Amino acid sequence: MERVTSLSPDSRAIVVDDVSVDYPAHGISGTHRAVDGVSFSVEWGEVVGIMGESGSGKSSVARVLAADHLRPSGQNVSPQIVGGAIRVGGSSVRRLRRRDLPRFDFDVAFLRQDAADTLDPERTAAEIVAAPILERDRRYNRASLDLRVATLLDEVMLPLGTMVKYPFELSAGQRQRVALARTLALDPKILVADEPTAGIDISVRSAVSDLVDRRRRDGDFAAVFVTHDLDLLRALRGRVIALHGGSVVGVGSVDGLLESAEHPFLTALAHAVGPRRPSRRRSDASSS
Numbered sequence: 001m002e003r004v005t006s007l008s009p010d011s012r013a014i015v016v017d018d019v020s021v022d023y024p025a026h027g028i029s030g031t032h033r034a035v036d037g038v039s040f041s042v043e044w045g046e047v048v049g050i051m052g053e054s055g056s057g058k059s060s061v062a063r064v065l066a067a068d069h070l071r072p073s074g075q076n077v078s079p080q081i082v083g084g085a086i087r088v089g090g091s092s093v094r095r096l097r098r099r100d101l102p103r104f105d106f107d108v109a110f111l112r113q114d115a116a117d118t119l120d121p122e123r124t125a126a127e128i129v130a131a132p133i134l135e136r137d138r139r140y141n142r143a144s145l146d147l148r149v150a151t152l153l154d155e156v157m158l159p160l161g162t163m164v165k166y167p168f169e170l171s172a173g174q175r176q177r178v179a180l181a182r183t184l185a186l187d188p189k190i191l192v193a194d195e196p197t198a199g200i201d202i203s204v205r206s207a208v209s210d211l212v213d214r215r216r217r218d219g220d221f222a223a224v225f226v227t228h229d230l231d232l233l234r235a236l237r238g239r240v241i242a243l244h245g246g247s248v249v250g251v252g253s254v255d256g257l258l259e260s261a262e263h264p265f266l267t268a269l270a271h272a273v274g275p276r277r278p279s280r281r282r283s284d285a286s287s288s
Ligand SMILES: Nc1ncnc2c1ncn2[C@@H]1O[C@H](COP(=O)(O)OP(=O)(O)OP(=O)(O)O)[C@@H](O)[C@H]1O
Pocket: 023, 032, 033, 034, 052, 053, 054, 055, 056, 057, 058, 059, 060, 061, 076, 077, 078
């Protein structure tokens, strides 16, 4: 498939500059400020983890990075970017229009928090993973498509037999891996993933870090993960952005942040995870 990239050659993959996000008033709820003046950037080749307590604004940041505010969200209100500037892969997210999304989505993939629970129940895993490719190109060569889907499922450590299974025949962790494989189908340059390893068996963490490593070795690639998976971030040498009440309260390496623990959230986290542990890879992941 030919990539008609929308990306301009920005020197950084993502730049978030003083961004604020509101959920507009609905029903009896007033306008709610979920993200308040957040700034950070992500270099090409880098993985950034967004951490914070429930309600600290992590998903809201992920959603606006992926331009999710432009997509229909059913009965839920969509986040609105009310201040600041966001550039993702060279595109100004605030300037995007709905009609720009197909091109944006070619380069920037989004794994939603509820992705595993919202897979199309009437499609097999192979059809689900192939869908983004066929949406681009209905006449995509059948044999190439099967090979591509099999490769993607293999990357997330699912056996080939999964191809013919429906979501209800899979475990929660297997569904999450199908969702992840679908997210990678168009070979994105930027991956925004909300809890990518949630529900995934701990032994699959190395598959996630391997697929990220492979992509950043092969060229421009960057990822933002909303996650509490400190071992995943350590394995990927990721930088952490810690959020509290919609604001950034810490930026640094996992262990640097835990050691400095300048904010009560970080102190509590450091306390919860205990002393620094070495990064664990495939060989010892199963011992956890
Ligand atoms: N659709 C919505 N409508 C109104 N308020 C919302 C909506 N989604 C999130 N919020 C509010 O915005 C704030 C940030 O929510 P967000 O989901 O970004 O936090 P989070 O850190 O990802 O939380 P969690 O870890 O529980 O997913 C919270 O106070 C939340 O209640």
